[in-house]
Amino acid sequence: MTQSIRKKVTFDEFIDWYPEKSEHRYELHNGVIIEMPKPTGEHSELGGFLSLEIGLQCRNNQLPYFIPKECVVKPFRDESGYEPDIIVLDRQAVANEPRWAKGSIITMGSSVRLIVEIVSTNWRDDYLTKAGDYEEMGIAEYWIVDYLGLGGRRFIGNPKQPTFSVYQLVDGEYQVSQFQENNPIQSPGFPNFNLTAEQVFRFGLQPG
Template sequence: MIQTLQQPITFDEFVEWLPETSECRYELHRGVIVEMPKPRGKHSKVSGNLAYDVGTAIRQAKLPYFIPKESIVRSIDGNSGYEPDVIVLDESALIDEPEWESGSIISLGKSIKIIVEVVSTNWRDDYFTKLGEYEALGIQEYWIVDYAALGGRRFIGNPKQPTFTVCQLVDGEYEWQQFRAGECLISPTFPDLSLMVDLVFGA
């Protein structure tokens, strides 16, 4: 992760600055533009497989949800903007999103059914920063997919082991449930979704 600009900028300035084509993704972290390498290798495979599995569940259940190719989630204070690995949007809620059509920008937690971050070396962003921001936005379900066991021991145990964390918003705060090899993950949004953690992690 490389910080590319040091002078704080606004979210609107960040959106205006974003290059149309780039080998990297960019996020805004508290007014600072941060270069995020595009997912490659297993990270890309895990993200893609999850999008496929969840997309299949959406179609089978005939729900008014979809997974966009890309989108930016604006923090509640407007100082940050994140591009999640996978995001499930409620199409019926997008009518209230003022910048969805013009910039694929989401600013209301109610528009998001599930948001997914596949953990990489900047794991603190997923377990600390983004968890807090997504909780504040009121996003109902947040998945932290730590297939390489990169997170801190207080999050994934000691010794570390690959862990799939499902965070569900209850009374404004996230409650966690964790799943590991040999277990089938449980999603409050998709109760009929049957996904073995081993398959998600590509074991």
């Protein structure tokens, strides 16, 4: 279960507080420091699989992007800070980030080519809070990988089932395309991704 440290802090106070070499991950939500739940084995495997596939897309298509090991995204408001499961950064744009070199902190949406959040029990954060903040920052593309079908019915339909959601920024607002079962995933930023939702949810393994 997600645990919280109930003391309102600013983003800078959160960064100063963040313990070095911590075995836990933390985020700042509306001024409250949240200890993020330990990922399950499936969650970790899926994150590794997607990082590899996205990294191959960057290399094979000679895209000037990279996937950092660690990164904190600071939305426009000063009470929140997130550590995405996966973030893809534009190498040239990051050169203009004032807090990247010393703190691995991203403050400008133009630096981000893609953010991926893998859904766990705190699904409202991914579908509501983070989607709104990423949209406001102008982050071009955002994937919500709901491999267990945990999200609310208003987001993934009824009956619930595993869903891969691609949010694309169009005229300053997110438009969402959703993929389930054997639907090929269509990504505006990575058009050669060439995987179905089921292949992602199975970590690329073939059935049988």
